[in-house]
Amino acid sequence: MDDKELLKLLKAHEWNDVEFKQARQAIPKNAYETVSAFANTEGGHLVFGVKKEGSNFNIVGVLDVDKMQNEFLSALRQENKISQIIDVKEELRSFDEKDLLIFFVPEVSRFKKPVYLNGDIRRSFLRKGACDVKCSHDEMQRLLRDASSERYDSETLTEISADKFYDEGTVNWYRKYFNLQQPGRHETLSDKDFLLEWGFTKEIKEELSPTRAAVLLFGKGRYVRQILPRAVVDYQRIDFKYSDWMPEKRWDDRLVFEENIIQTWLGLVEKYIRLAESSFSIDSRTLRRNDDPPDYISFREAAINLLIHQDYGDHSRKPVIKFFRDKIIFWNPGDAFASEAELLEASEKEVRNPAIVNAFRRIGLSDQAGTGIRSIFNNWVYLGNTPPEVLNNKFAKTFELSLLKEKLLSEEQILFQSSIGVHLSPEHALVFAYACKHDRLTFTDIKAITGKTRSECREIGDHLVVQVLLQKVDDTSYEVTEHLKTHFVKSQTASVSGDSDQVDVDVNTDLPTPSDQVDNKIKPDLVTAITQTIKLSDKQRTILKKCEAPRSMAELQELLSYSNRSYFKKKIVNPLIESGLVQMTKPEKPNASNQKYVTTANGSRLVQSWRDDK
Structure with missing residues (x-):
């Protein structure tokens, strides 16, 4: 943690990854609670020498640095004080001749949790916001x-019979797809021998018993409910936009699945088929959709991710899939063991339910090991959508994935990029659009959009810095430059079109540039501001579509039934040129008799976005 980061945290007050303690002469007892909480959650910084006064934090300093440091680190190595030896990193910082001790407490591996105090496992803590919270029984x-x-x-599960627990129809369905993936001698085995061969049942003292995975995957309903006294998943369709919905509003369709995992999956597919915007079929061998666009891949991987990675030992919370008009939310108990950045890497991940995961992979129903989340992101972004949102909550031990039905490179964003005169590659345009939407982005965000390596993500971010579109926040993140944030302070909507039959207010094409003078007020929502900046008339939209091939002014006039060439050029065509959507084929000779007009890269990008929306 450098000085700039520390000062920023002091101004922002405590949060989930930083805790301030006065600790001038002695270590407060609750400092060890913070260590437990950080170690059990996501890690964080513990800072000695900062006093809370009201809602503010003031630096008071540590009086005897060596004594405090040695005492604290020694205590963290005593078994009667804390259950695990934690590799705490310490550093000394000085502000106004006052010394601060900063300790970074890492998250420990899952095998070492819970980290508890004084030999009492009940004294285990989790970090929630700015608080250290004692673990409940369920936690x-x-x-x-x-x-x-x-x-x-x-x-x-020795109390359940290996001969009676499984549903024959489910096993037959599974074996059908298993044989397509792995043809051979397994086709001749009986169901009982097949389940034993692949570890779904085990022989203990000459008696066969099913595993928990076997019952969850293939079990008859009564056996599933015997070991899982809650739903496998709660499916809900809600005919509202997410922002318009309130919990008290009822769902429009709901089905609580309490059968085995495979029957639940087949039921979810049936529900998805009914909701799909276009009809499709599924290949019987690969279980992939046979048509485009490939939105089914994102749904398939997200739904399977929920089914195979949820915590089936958590009986107090059930997974939920909510279909809104503009968003699909997949929520399940059980956090991911990997970080969001690691989830986007094409490497094998540690999983909660390896037997269930492997069962799905053997029939080709889940992508290669460790690529599920990556596939969701790649396919969703491929469709032009905003990258999925992931919330991996280490405190609550939950995982939420949201698919937003929202174009990342929207019409407003394309118009904005064109208006400020930037010429970006499709990849850079998408990254900048994300930054405009969120104001800030990290290497992980860039990777989510592009699928590039970390070094390539750095190059993309740095390129946008050179273009004076982004500015660096720290070594791994960027934000939109201040001059762009302050462009959009006018409350009146401007329009590219100056045509008299345009519904919007008739204004000249006075598009903002980095050199424009602005008010001191900063408009926080850059995306909303972009939307209010430029609008196209129907006539200008027609011109953009027709000018994908060069057109003369006479051709465009005839196309739109305009006889007054001067008015048409000034009010309809020139605004498109000035906004960077159309260019002349002979810009050095604007009055040339053979002059023609053609869309720019941004103009073509805009036209393509309209086609994609159909």
Whole structure:
């Protein structure tokens, strides 16, 4: 943590990854609670020498740095003080001749959780916002399940008969697709022998018993409900936009799935088919859609991710899939063991339910190991949408994935980029559009959009800095430059068109540039501001579509039934040229008799976005 970061945190007050303690002469007892909370959640910085006064934090300094540091670090190595030895990193900072001790407490591996105090496991803490919260019984059980060397789904259920538990129709369905992927001798095995061969049942003291994964995957309903006293998933269709919906509003369609995982999956596919914007079929061998666009891939991977990675030992919370008009939310109990950045890497990940995961992969129903989230992002962004949102909550141990039905490079964004005279590649245009929407972006965000490596993401961000579109916040993040944030302070909507039959207010094409003078007020919502800046008339839209091939002024006049050439050029065509959407084929000779007009790269990009929306 450098001086700039620390000062920024002091102004922002405490949050989930930083805690300030006065600790001038002695270590407060609750400092160890913070260590437990950070270690059990996502890690964080513990700062000694900062006093809270009202809502402010003031630097008071540590009086005896060596004594405090040695005492604190020694305590963290005593088993009677804390259950695990934690690799805490310390550093000393001085402000106005006052010394601060800063300790970084990393998150420990799941096998070492919960980290508790004074030999009492009940004294385990989690970090929630700016607070250290003692673990509840349910929270403790979630940590212990994930810490177990034997995975929950691999446990053998000796109280359930291996001969009676499975649903024959489900097993037959699974074996059909298994044989397509792995043809061979397994086709001749009986169902009982097949389940034993692939570890779904185990022989213990000459008796066969199913694993928990086997019952969850193939079990008859009564056996599934015997070991899972809550729904596998709660499907809801809500005919509202997400922003317009309130919890008290009812769903428009709902189905609570309480059968085995495979029957639940087939039921979800049936629901998805009914909701799909265009009809499609699914290849019987690959279980992939046979048509474009490939939005099914994102749905498939997101739904399967929910089914195979949820915490089936958590009986108090059920997974939910909510279909809104503009958003699909997949929520399940059980956080991902990997970070969001790691989830986007094409590498194998540690999983909560390895037996269930492997069962799905053997029939080709889930992409290669460790690529599920990456596939969701790649396919969703490929369709032109805003990247999915991931919320991996380490405190609550939940995972939420949202698919936003919203174009990243929207018409407003294309018009804006054109208006400020930037010429970006499609990749750079998408990254800048994301920055405009969120004001800030990180390497992980750039990777989510482009799928590039970390070094390539840095090059993309740095290129936009050179273009004076972004500015660096720190080594891994960027934000929109101040001059762009302050462009959009006018409340009146401007329009590219000056045509008299345009519904919008008739104004000249006075598009903002980086050199324009602006008020001191900063408009926070850059996307909204972009929307208010420029609008196209129907006639200008027609021109853009027709000018994908060069057109003369006479051709355009005839196309739109305009006889007054001067008026047409001034009010309809020139605004498109000035906004960077159309260019002359002979710009050095604007009055040339053979002059023609053609869309620019931004103009073509805009026209393509209209086609994609159809």
